[in-house]
Amino acid sequence: MNSAKRYLQAAQMVYIACHIIPDGDAIGSLLGLGLGLRRLGKSCTMACADPVPAKFNFLTGWQEITAQPPKNEEVIVTIDSSDIERLGSLYDEHIFRSRPIINIDHHVTNTRFGTVNLVQLLPSTAEIVYALLRRLQAPLDKDIATALLVGLVTDTQCFRTSNVTAKQLRMAIALMKAGASLTDITELVFNREPISTICLWGQALAHVQRRGRVMWTEIDQHMMRKCGAAPNEGNSLVSFLASTMGVDVAIVFREKDDGRIEVSMRAGHGWDVSEVALKLGGGGHPRAAGCTIAGKMAKVRELVLGEIEAALQKQAMAREEQNAEGG
Ligand code: AMP
Ligand code: MN
Ligand code: MN
16 A cells, blocks of 8 residues: 555556446546546546446546556556456556556456555455545545445445445445435446346346356347347346355356457355356456356357356365364
8 A cells, every 4th residue: 555655646647547348346446546646636547448338427537538558657557457458458568567557456366467466355446446545645525435436336236245344334434425425326327227238138037047056148249239238238137147046156158249258257155256267367256256268159158167066066075174174
């Protein structure tokens, strides 16, 4: 935290980038930090390789988010990205090698690629940004508080994930005291699904399959086109599948427009899907992880299901051994 603070205090121009196919934590933390540093007199470029999803277009500053790689900024900050490839087309090896990188993230699979790694296993990156801004004594206005609360609320599914403690609720109180409206955020972020998302859910739910404790569905380009869905639409479906009784792991396989398959996984209490995601070139958290794999749908599905089944068996065995030792 201290070295991140020193780098940021010394810089006049800062480049901040979040991950591709951005979610609320990526956009909220990006804007929160960018607006906060501006209040301290810095010039900030805020960047994301992919467009900002429409549901976040109530946040101040979203229109300024650019898809340009860094130019002459002195420091690069990466947001909510477990590895540098998650920046997509913003990542230019030559430019990134020539200046300090502050890696702000909360994924257990983070590869520690930064000059400074501000990686903490908290429910959201927004909390690390919040702590950093406080350390920098940045003023907390309504716009910054709203952006950070969007990050916290989206990554905790409205404070419902198992990693939520009183700490997150305390931060929410502070942000609300600074002017953020939890009512507005939940309304705008969770109660505004486009009809194309409902269409996609319908298609995907009609094709749900189950093998033992693993449930999955597949979304192909045909479904995406038929529903007129954007690349990141319907990504909360996987959490819904994971809420099924008797299901320990839920997976949504989605064919991307470049032909690769995006794999989104959720695990029930006591299970871990992050190791499989990491092994297959992705990353994430124990209970929410993902990866993107080149290949045909059926082949990718079998590969992932095989790895998941093996991982679940290993985890169940480890637990049994632990119980036997304990008992
Ligand atoms: P998602 O299923 O897309 O909501 O992602 C769940 C978690 O896994 C998020 O924390 C993502 O950052 C992470 N994740 C998803 N896809 C990838 C990927 N291709 N590489 C690294 N991390 C990923
Ligand atoms: Mn994210
Ligand atoms: Mn996050």
